Amino acid sequence: MNALSRWTGRAVGALAALASLGVLVMMLHICADIVLRTLFDAPVPATVEIVSRYYMVLIAFLPLAWIERRNAMVSVEITDAALSPRMLRISDALVSLLVTCVYAVLTYTTWRVALREWATGTYVLALETRVPVWPTYFLPPLGFGLAALATLLRAAMQLAGGPAAREGAAS
Structure with a gap:
């Protein structure tokens, strides 16, 4: 179980780092679009589509396992004291x-x-340009799947009485 926990920790860290990189690249992309649109009247094509269909999906779903592994998801602890x-x-x-x-x-x-989206080759049109968006449909199952593994490992450690602490010690 230690090897699986270490592998999960590395995968979780890699996805969180990829999501962080996504935030940085999104900021650079949007800044470039604003500067080019304002100074040269030449916006970056499909910025809205790329931001909403790529960056935002990446940022929203890939860090789920990292949050779960740190036990940092919002929780209500009404009965815990009893x-x-x-x-x-x-x-x-x-x-x-x-x-x-x-x-x-x-x-x-x-x-x-x-x-299904991969099989149909889903895309969006941005000023008569096809922007393929089917790859982004694989990000949610990746994030959810790794989060499921992280929570399953946490449950196993909790049942075994291990160090799956309540306040993020499982990171």
């Missing part, structure tokens, strides 16, 4: 398993959509 440490660990593990199931369903559903 639970014993053992019951709290079991409660956290059950929540992690439920979240794993949700991510697994989302992975399966978005994977099927990605395959």
